[in-house]
Amino acid sequence: MIVVTGATGQLGSQIVENLLTRVSADTVGVSVRDTAKAASLAKRGVRVRRGDFTDPAALEYAFEGADQVLVVSAAIRGSNAVTANIAALDAAHAAGARRILYTSHQAASKSSLFSPAVTHAATEEHLQRLGVPFTALRHGFYATTLGYYIGGAVETGRFAVPEDGPVSWTAHADLAEAAAAALTVDGLLEGVTAPLTAPEMLTFTDVASILSEMTGRTIECVIVADQEWKAAAIERGMPAPAADFSLGMFRAARAGEFAVASPVLGTVIDHQPRSARSVLQTIISKR
Numbered sequence: 001m002i003v004v005t006g007a008t009g010q011l012g013s014q015i016v017e018n019l020l021t022r023v024s025a026d027t028v029g030v031s032v033r034d035t036a037k038a039a040s041l042a043k044r045g046v047r048v049r050r051g052d053f054t055d056p057a058a059l060e061y062a063f064e065g066a067d068q069v070l071v072v073s074a075a076i077r078g079s080n081a082v083t084a085n086i087a088a089l090d091a092a093h094a095a096g097a098r099r100i101l102y103t104s105h106q107a108a109s110k111s112s113l114f115s116p117a118v119t120h121a122a123t124e125e126h127l128q129r130l131g132v133p134f135t136a137l138r139h140g141f142y143a144t145t146l147g148y149y150i151g152g153a154v155e156t157g158r159f160a161v162p163e164d165g166p167v168s169w170t171a172h173a174d175l176a177e178a179a180a181a182a183l184t185v186d187g188l189l190e191g192v193t194a195p196l197t198a199p200e201m202l203t204f205t206d207v208a209s210i211l212s213e214m215t216g217r218t219i220e221c222v223i224v225a226d227q228e229w230k231a232a233a234i235e236r237g238m239p240a241p242a243a244d245f246s247l248g249m250f251r252a253a254r255a256g257e258f259a260v261a262s263p264v265l266g267t268v269i270d271h272q273p274r275s276a277r278s279v280l281q282t283i284i285s286k287r
Helices: 010-019 035-043 056-062 079-094 115-129 143-156 172-184 204-215 226-235 240-254 264-269 276-285
Strands: 002-005 028-032 047-050 068-071 099-105 134-139 158-161 220-223
Touching: 002 010, 010 028, 010 172, 028 035, 028 056, 035 047, 047 056, 056 079, 068 079, 068 172, 079 099, 079 115, 099 115, 099 172, 115 134, 115 240, 134 172, 143 158, 143 204, 143 276, 158 204, 158 226, 172 264, 204 220, 204 276, 226 240
Parallel strands: 002 028, 002 068, 028 047, 068 099, 099 134, 158 220
Antiparallel strands: none
């Protein structure tokens, strides 16, 4: 059995849908915090069990009988994220999974300026110490992140952001397809993977130009000092910890941590990954 955590989330749900095109539903299990949200999967024959990264006993039950477990990284910020991820990995190991997969990040490093990348590095290190076959899927930066910034820019015609750098913004759909392939094709994507990224790298200045083309109005990117941006973000209602989190992204980007466009993802899914432009178009169309 293949068990996927976070199966009602944006990434996990797409991984499960991809899996169900490759294997029968009775060989797939999901671990979710709220089983009611996975009722549609249960009706299709998927095993649905409650699992919570903060409740190891529940995780062991959720992972019972699993040959492979895919741990979608915890949606938690700060030091508790590492604790939660490790709890999930340990539970998968205790359940006897012969292989454990984890959704990591292209910039995973203990010295990263982006705090989640530090979390991923620590989680990867623990995963490697478990002594079982593993895969750390080093995902490109999720392109949907751009959605948090687009609204204000389209309305005002202005991106006011800290200095950044090129990012290979990558679509969830392509990463979900790659994860499903890794779970079902022997020998594919073992160990710590190469960066799984889209082929195009964009700065926020590039994003502003693309949005100008899409909307027919001029949208400019204005660079502001880090602390000026943070103060303005907090004034608009963003909590200070969230502002610091976002600043970490900009600082890491300008240090070149996300400036990787690898062909590996396209090879794994056997087609050209979606461009950031296509993701932006989808975001704009839903506004």
